[in-house]
Amino acid sequence: MNRQTSKLLTILLNSPGQYFHYEELAARFHVSTRSIRNYVQSILEFLEDQNLQPVLSVSEGGIAFTGGAEESSLLLQAAVDNDFYLYRLSPEERSHIILLTLLISDDFCNIFELSEKFNVSRTTILKDMEQVKVFLSRYNISFDPAMNRGYLLRPTERQRRDMIMRIIQSAMGAVFSLHREVNIYERFLYDEWDLENYFPFLKQLLLDMEQQYELDVSDACFEELLLMLSIITVRLERGACIRESTLEEKTFQNLLVYELAGNILEVLGRRYHLAVSEAEIQYLASKLYYCRFYSRAPIENAQDVKLHMALTSFLMKISGEMDIPLYEDNKIVNQLESHLRDIDKAHAEGVPLENDYTEQMISEYPEYFQLICHHLPTLEATTGYTYTRDDIAVILIYLVVAVERHFKNDILPKVIVVCHTGIGTANFLAERLSTNFNIRIMAVTSNHKLPDIMKNYDFDLIISTITLSEPEELWVKVSPMLEDEDILRLQKLFMDIKKDKKRMNVQPRPRESMPGIRSVLREENILLDTPCGDWKSVIQRAAGPLLMSGSIDTSYIDAMIQSFETNGSYFVYCPGVALAHAGPGDGVHFFGLSLIRLKKPVPFGHRLHDPVSWCICLAIQEKDERIQYVLRLMDLLSNPRILREMDGIRDRKELLAYLLEKEREESYEQ
Template identity: 80%
Template sequence: MNRQTSKLLNILLNSPGQYFHYEELAARFQVSTRSIRNYTQSILDFLEDLHMPSALTVSEGGIAFTGGAEESSLLLQAAVDNDFYLYRLSPEERSHIILLNLLISDDYCNIYDLSEKFNVSRTTILKDMEQVKAFLARYNCTFDPAMNRGYLLRLREQQRRDMIVRIIQTAMGAVFSLHREVNIYERFLYEEWSLETYFPFLRQLLLEMEHQYNLDVSDACFEELLLTLAIITVRMEKGFCIQESTLEEKTFQNLLVYELAENILKELEDRYRLSCSEAEVQYLASKLYYCRFYASAPIEDAQDVKLHMALTSFLMMVSSQLNIPIYEDAKIVNQLESHLRDIDKAHAEGVLLENDYTDQMIGEYPEYYQLICRHLSILENISGYSYTKDDIAVILIYLVVAVERHFKNDILPKVIVVCHTGIGTANFLAERLNTYFHIRIMAVTSNHRLADVMKNYDFDVIISTITLKEPEDLWIKVSPMLEDEDILRLQKLFMDIKRNKKKLGTPNQLRLPAPGIRTVLREENILLDVCCTDWKEVIQKAAEPLLAAGSIDTRYIDAMIRSYETNGAYFVYCPGVALAHAGPEDGVRFFGLSLIRLKKPVSFGHRQHDPVTWCICLAIQEKDEQIQEVLRLMNLLGNPEKRPELDAIACSGELLQYIMENE
């Protein structure tokens, strides 16, 4: 049984009683119906060997698993047994497992031993070894020259570990969706090194670190780190440690990953009596860094700036059409941004992402799917590749969660609690209310501050222990102890509020106005009718106000110029407008924004949006709401109806006022 067959078996086991047509499966696997029938026959042979022929119902049109839970469990266990795979492997699968075998071997492997282990002839092994050599050649790896003794890989320890992870990750067809489908490469490694014995402790160790440092890590990154930690532990137990430095500037600047790496390795030392070098700390720190196993994925380089701004812009566009401020949901934004980085990493490593819920999600939310597709180019222009349906389904899942959470929260009654006898009594009442009702306490205040609180908070009702001067439909008086009569009255009131909100169908919120462009753009940072001869001078002139204010140092200007020379005019984001920026590590001291208008347009070499008349210069250290103001400015400058008016304004103060009125 090859990988495709095992995947079919897993689909059947995960959907007991569900009938699958051959044509449907052929489309899903992108093969012919004849191939699906061949896969089915292999499964039937397998079931016959296990004396379970009745567990699969087969007809002319399709198949279904009709066995019980016990049979399903036995099949899954049997399907990942090494012997079962070793005599049914495809040539590609066998060559990968042979390579894994060589990577985990610390001695020579000869042809005879390999043919015995994999139940094939020596001629077959020799053919497989040609595939192994071709794979190794792509990574500039070779065998020990003493070929008469067999095969022994000549690799640095770091390279060996990384190749083991890469083979398992790449061959499984997804970024570490471990246990979602049978992964024979993973299973082979588990059996050879008895990795299952390490996992309970290592999993608990990672969970404790995640909790201790208040991290929010994706399943994919968590599983990748779990496997990496297991490999590190086994190799060090065998006496193979990394000796050479693996220091990277990005990792070095993130002190948290070093602290995490040191703490994790200290636990491994105590548990397994190991001795860890500084190079091992650096290696694990780099893995923690690239798996984003640290707090809230901060902005660390220019690519992070581009992704964060692109995602915020994308969510603002989607939000405007849904009339829901999804971009304000910080948890969803951070999680989606982290997931997009996982997708970037997978594409960079040539890993094909698969999403089990793609068809189901698109089928259930076609309008949201189309909405994402309409604005997807914002993200694709930054990533440099086209998103697949599986990639889009990931974004769709986050969008659905954000929308549903918004409406769920919005339908809850929003309450201000007031008490004149003291804040302590008001807080006591708030706790009592939360005990009895599912509501949102927006504020707890005293009577003399109520007027200001009402201006600043969106609310449905005020619950007070005293009589108020406000209109009677805005408040209700209760006892601080919440008597039975109070509870009944409040229960009816909250039900009415929820019912009315459901009828409206869309949020009825009293939002505070946005902070405004004045919070991020100062009048002295606007320069009009600047003379420049080329793109380099435009960047330099746009950066001058930030340099003068101390927001950046000269390294930042050099970094922006290098970015243009390396990546081209990607930051000319719309006709006539450029957004010059680099990474926080390139000399940013604090947030800064400037805007210049050129006296004569300058060519940046962009095939669609040249020449440039306006240039924004942005310096940013971390993610915050200021980005939204920058995006509003970008959108205003990109509005063809507003540009003639913007081009005609004579002074900086007037321009800032115009931007404030139109943002």
């Protein structure tokens, strides 16, 4: 069973009772219908080999999983059985598992052992090893020179662990999951190292840390951490420690992840009698950072500040053109922001995000796709990389969901049900329709009353058990029992109706010239050559204009200082520039923004961006569209050339005029 076959099996198991046409599956997998039939035959042979019940309904046109939860669990468990996979691996899968074998071994592996293990010839193993060498060359890793003894890798311990995780993640793209899809690499690692023996204790440890630190982590990240901690534990038990420093700027700024990593490893050390080094704490801290396994505060560091603001600006631009306040849907916004950080993590680790629905989503929602692409530079300027089509499709999915949530019943297909055999049959059909589809039944009627009903009700489609005299585009004929083929045909019709309604309701508005920095930064809120002795006085002086105007009260200043003391120097978002801020509920009365230039630079404790010469102070309430103009100001100040020219301006009126001119120049370039 190769990866494609296992993906088909997963699709069937996740949709019990749903009938899939071979053509539909072929389009989803980008293969021929013959290939799909071969996948199905492979699954059927597997069921027979394992003496499992025939829980697949197979016909000439398609297939469906007809079993229940128990059969699904048994089938999935059998499918991930190690012995089964070792005899049915594709060349790509076998190469990856050979590499895993080498990575988890601290001794030599020879050709004979590998050919016996995978039940293939020595020639096949030699071919596979060429693929393994290509993979290793990307990371400047080679085999031990004593090749007469077999194959032995000598990567650093960090490289070894990261590569093991990378191989396992490659089965899913960038999205990690232990159980949603058959992952043969993961199962192989479990069996070789008996990892599941560690899971009960490690799972409880992570749950305890969540509660103790009031943390928030997604299921996918939790499972990834569970696997990662089990790998760390096994390697430490074998005396394999990370010795090189793994200090990174991002994790350096976040003290909480260091404390959390230290506490986790301390507990592991006591439980399994492990010796833990500072380098191990640094390594785990970096992994915790990328898993977002820490405080629920939405903004944790300089990059998060910019991403949060860039996403808000991006959604406000999209909302403006659609005339829908998408940025007010907190659930969608928070989920999308979290997913963008996962994309950021994937790019940082070089693991491409795979999205099985990319082409389907883009073809079904081309207007939304073009709208996203038009405003994508707002996000890309912050992340520093170009989004792929798969990345954009993720954003597209959230956009579609947000639009549908906004319109709710407005996009539901409105249906009239017609049956000439009797009102009871019509009501029975209406009940079947309501059970199978999310639609609005406007009326249930007989044929002779239909003309009056059509005059009195707004509707999208007539569903009838008889042939009607109305224009064919208005009605569709179905069986009173609503057969499977009727359901499939109606699914397509209802999807098209929803799509057309969204197009009518959501047409991008003509782009108009938008207000900019002038609307958020007042001349009197610019202070030049302000004397400050330390970071605390910088925050206090920058907040002065906002306090004087009544935009904030003194509690907001206290909250900014407390935030800095708790989270470190994340205020400093680029060389020489800080963004002082706190939460909307920390004493903000209305929007306020100030900009100060210090008489002498002041250190904030940032490892790369110190000292600070300019400080923005921001007070903003939730859902304020002016945040996009603040982002424009932040972007201008992150340009070293512009900052140097601003240093030479002595008049605040002239400085504001200069910023507005630079803003206009950048808008023309875009």
